[in-house]
Each structure stands twice: as structure tokens, then as C-alpha cells.
Amino acid sequence: MxxxxxxxxxxxxxxxxxxxxxxxxxxxxxxxxxxxxxxxxxxxxxxxxxxxxxxPGLLPGIGAAPWAPLVWLSEPVVVASAPVAEAAAPTAWFDAGAMSALxxxxxxxxxxxxxxxxxxxxxxxxxxxxxxxxxxxxxxxxxxxxxxxxxxxxxxxxxxxxxxxxxxxxxxxxxxxxxxxxxxxxxxxxxxxxxxxxxxxxxxxxxxxxxxxxxxxxxxxxxxxxxxxxxxxxxxxxxxxxxxxxxxxxxxxxxxxxxxxxxxxxxxxxxxxxxxxxxxxxxxxxxxxxxxxxxxxxxxxVPQPEAPMDAPAPAADAGRGLNIEANPLVRLAEGASQADRPTFVAFDTPPVLQNAGEVQRLLQSAYPRTLKDAGIGGRVELWLYVDLSGAVANHELKTSSGNEALDRAAAEVVQQMRFRPARNRDQRTAVWISQWVTFQVI
Incomplete structure (x- = not known):
């Protein structure tokens, strides 16, 4: 933002x-x-x-071991969720996307x-x-x-x-x-x-x-x-x-x-x-x-902002609808599965990552050795489809790091993520989320 x-x-x-x-x-x-x-x-x-x-990652920040690569995840941002019959939740009084655009x-x-x-x-x-x-x-x-x-x-x-x-x-x-x-x-x-x-x-x-x-x-x-x-x-x-x-x-x-x-x-x-x-x-x-x-x-x-200037903002409060104006998505074509492509719907509670520590370790291991030794890093944005069980059922590369090996490493690991499913009026609902993965060496 x-x-x-x-x-x-x-x-x-x-x-x-x-x-x-x-x-x-x-x-x-x-x-x-x-x-x-x-x-x-x-x-x-x-x-x-x-x-x-x-x-991203040029200014490393404080606290990372000088001999270890720093691999970290942004907070997941809901970009679209599976269709439901209920009416959309009321619009939030604070439109972060509009304020950012202003x-x-x-x-x-x-x-x-x-x-x-x-x-x-x-x-x-x-x-x-x-x-x-x-x-x-x-x-x-x-x-x-x-x-x-x-x-x-x-x-x-x-x-x-x-x-x-x-x-x-x-x-x-x-x-x-x-x-x-x-x-x-x-x-x-x-x-x-x-x-x-x-x-x-x-x-x-x-x-x-x-x-x-x-x-x-x-x-x-x-x-x-x-x-x-x-x-x-x-x-x-x-x-x-x-x-x-x-x-x-x-x-x-x-x-x-x-x-x-x-x-x-x-x-x-x-x-x-x-x-x-x-x-x-x-x-x-x-x-x-x-x-x-x-x-x-x-x-x-000084910590760098996790998202670029045009990235969508996370839904901050439960019960409020998602503001998607900053990142318009394509609606589903007739007959297409909701897991194939993102679509627009309401939700109450976004998904919460349950195995962050495990994912962090997997990302450390997946960091390609040659890139790590050469001090090459990058930032990858993936869109993940989190189903009703909280598993990642599908994913899509949204923003490349500019290095195919880093993109592939991030894509392989995010499939191991396990979430507490998103909910809409106490009912589980499948959602697409935006997940940033950053690789950098200090």
C-alpha cells in the first residue's frame, strides 16, 4: 500500500x-x-x-543470523472466496484500497x-x-x-x-x-x-x-x-x-x-x-x-512493507466484506470450477495458517543452494486456493521473482500449507488468498 x-x-x-x-x-x-x-x-x-x-530484501533488517538465509511469509490476503447464497456483508467504513489510491x-x-x-x-x-x-x-x-x-x-x-x-x-x-x-x-x-x-x-x-x-x-x-x-x-x-x-x-x-x-x-x-x-x-x-x-x-x-504499492489489502475485521477494487479478478466462466479460477464472494473470517513453523523450515530447505551461495534472492506472489478442509487445493503464480528456480521452490512448499478454513456466517468456505514468499541472504 x-x-x-x-x-x-x-x-x-x-x-x-x-x-x-x-x-x-x-x-x-x-x-x-x-x-x-x-x-x-x-x-x-x-x-x-x-x-x-x-x-525487496536489499535492506536486510535486524535479527537474522548473518550465516543463514532469511525466508519469510507475508500474512495471507484473501482475494476471492467460493460462492455462497447469503448477501454480502456490509461495506467497511474504512476503505484501505481507496485511501491508498488517494x-x-x-x-x-x-x-x-x-x-x-x-x-x-x-x-x-x-x-x-x-x-x-x-x-x-x-x-x-x-x-x-x-x-x-x-x-x-x-x-x-x-x-x-x-x-x-x-x-x-x-x-x-x-x-x-x-x-x-x-x-x-x-x-x-x-x-x-x-x-x-x-x-x-x-x-x-x-x-x-x-x-x-x-x-x-x-x-x-x-x-x-x-x-x-x-x-x-x-x-x-x-x-x-x-x-x-x-x-x-x-x-x-x-x-x-x-x-x-x-x-x-x-x-x-x-x-x-x-x-x-x-x-x-x-x-x-x-x-x-x-x-x-x-x-x-x-x-x-526499518521493516519494509510486505506488499507492493498495488497489492490488495487484507480484510482487517471479521463480518466485513472484502474490498477487491484494488485487485480486480476475472469471474468464473460458465461451467468452470471455483477451484480453477478466482471469483468474488463474501466471507466472515479469513483463513489462518496453522503450520507456519513447518512451512518456514521447508522454505529454508527449498532455497536453491546455488542461489543461496551466490546471494541471490527474490520475492514471489502466489495465489492459493484453500478448500473447505484448509488444504491448498490449487495455486497460481501471480508475481514472479524473476528467477524460475525461486518461483518453483515457493510453489512446491506452499502446497504443504495447512490453514484453519475461512468461514462465512459460521459455515466453512473455500477462498483464494494472496501469499508473498521472500527469499534473501544476509
């Missing part, structure tokens, strides 16, 4: 944000670069959930809206750039704008843009402003931030990702300030330049690396530049590093 994956993305992003924050604290005690931790958090917040979705639609709309917003901002910037005029600052070529900059603009070909009032600065301040922008340009900070903004387009609803992006922008400035001061420049003059330019800064440019941001950011940069090295740096760094490591472990341990 989309909702489950949204929760998974938020957990991953939250833990990565915590790891990046702790990493910044650890590195900051020794005046080391801090932007890469935040950049890794932004990229990881997007790539890890997509990787987990496209390659969440997916909102996700797409937000992503499209974000893309359109960035496209509009880019077109506006391109139009504005045509009004900029070439100029020189301290003998180096720059672009002069009416009220933009100081900043570095552009991805492939970056340029330093300066506001028209920049010559009004004292020479000592002007030199520091220009040196700062050249450091941004040399380090490729504008490209780093542009990649982070592009990642945000994929998950514009992710509040942790927005916070990571704001912290990345600030960390980029922290690192640039540090590099400038390491050249032997005066911290007092540099602070004067920040305060002077910060009071006249224009609206931020799209994915640009700028000398001065709004007042709160300038204050944080001034504190970072002027604060003395903390006492007990080593214990504090070790503590922050431990917190970062714990956050990374939690990222690896």
Missing part, C-alpha cells in the same frame, strides 16, 4: 536526518567538512526506499506540482539572466545583476553573479565576498545543492527531506566559510562582510550557492566561525559518532 510506503520513507528519512545531524556535530568539533553528511542523507532518503521497492494520487500531484514550480522558477531565472551584463570584480569576469547575488549560478557552466551595488563595498570586504563565491564555484557546491533539490521533486511531501535540504544549504555555507578562513583571512573582516551583505541580500536564487542568506542563517554562520573549540572534543565526538551509527543501524532495521 502507498500509505505503508510513505510511512517507510518517513522513517528512513527521519533516521538519516538524525545520523546527519550527529555527524555534523562530530565533525564540527574538529572543524571538518559537514556538508557531505547532509547530502548523503538527502540522497539516501530517496534512493533507499526506491531500492527497497524495486529490489495517497498515491496526492503523491503524484505534489511531485508534478513541484516539478512545475521548479520549471517556472528556472524559466524566470533564464529570462532574468538575459538582462545581466558582463563585468569585472578584482580583475575577474562576473555577471552584474540589478538585485541578485552574490551567488554562483549554473550547472554545466557556472558564473559568479554580483549585484550592481557590490562596488560600494570596501575593498577588504569585496575581496572576501568574491573569494567566498570562487570557493563555492571551485568546490561545485551549486551542483551539490541542485542534485538535492532534484531529489526533493520525488518526495515533496517528506518533511524530513525538506529539513535535510535546509540543513544541507547551511552546511554548504559552513564549509565554505571554513575554507575561506583557512586561507588566513581575518575572521573579523569576514564577519563584517557577512553582516553588511546579509542586510542587502535579495531573494535566494534557484539551486545557487550564495554568500549571504537571510538573517537567521547569517547568525548561525557567525556563531560557528567565532565559537572556540569545545572542551572534551574527543568524548563529545565519540558520543555523536555513536548516535550516528545507531541511526544508521535503525535505517537498516
Amino acid at each position: 502507498v500509505i505503508a510506503w510513505i510511512g517507510y520513507c518517513l522513517l528512513i528519512s527521519g533516521f538519516l536526518a538524525l545520523a546527519a545531524f550527529a555527524t555534523e556535530r562530530a565533525l564540527g568539533h574538529f572543524r571538518k567538512p559537514v556538508r557531505w553528511g547532509w547530502f548523503a542523507a538527502v540522497v539516501g532518503s530517496v534512493t533507499l526506499p526506491f531500492a527497497a521497492f524495486l529490489a 495517497a498515491g494520487g496526492v503523491w503524484v500531484l505534489l511531485a508534478v506540482g513541484m516539478l512545475l514550480h521548479l520549471g517556472r522558477a528556472y524559466r524566470r531565472l533564464r529570462s532574468e539572466m538575459r538582462t545581466w551584463t558582463p563585468g569585472r570584480v578584482l580583475g575577474s569576469p562576473v555577471m552584474i545583476a540589478d538585485d541578485r547575488g552574490p551567488a554562483v549560478v549554473g550547472i554545466r557552466r557556472s558564473v559568479v553573479v554580483m549585484p550592481r551595488w557590490i562596488p560600494e563595498l570596501e575593498d577588504r570586504l569585496l575581496r572576501l565576498v568574491f573569494l567566498h563565491e570562487r570557493e563555492h564555484q571551485r568546490a561545485g557546491d551549486h551542483r551539490l545543492f541542485a542534485v538535492a533539490v532534484a531529489a526533493l521533486v520525488l518526495m515533496p511531501w517528506n518533511v524530513f527531506l525538506w529539513w535535510q535540504l535546509s540543513r544541507l544549504r547551511l552546511a554548504i555555507e559552513f564549509d565554505c566559510d571554513r575554507r575561506v578562513l583557512e586561507r588566513g583571512e581575518s575572521p573579523r573582516d569576514y564577519a563584517d562582510a557577512l553582516i553588511t551583505v546579509g542586510g542587502r541580500v535579495s531573494a535566494p536564487l534557484l539551486a545557487a550557492a550564495a554568500f549571504a542568506e537571510r538573517k537567521p542563517a547569517v547568525e548561525k554562520r557567525l556563531r560557528r566561525m567565532t565559537e572556540p573549540l569545545a572542551r572534551l572534543r574527543t568524548p563529545r565526538t565519540l558520543g555523536a559518532s555513536g548516535l550516528a551509527a545507531l541511526a544508521i543501524i535503525l535505517v537498516l532495521g
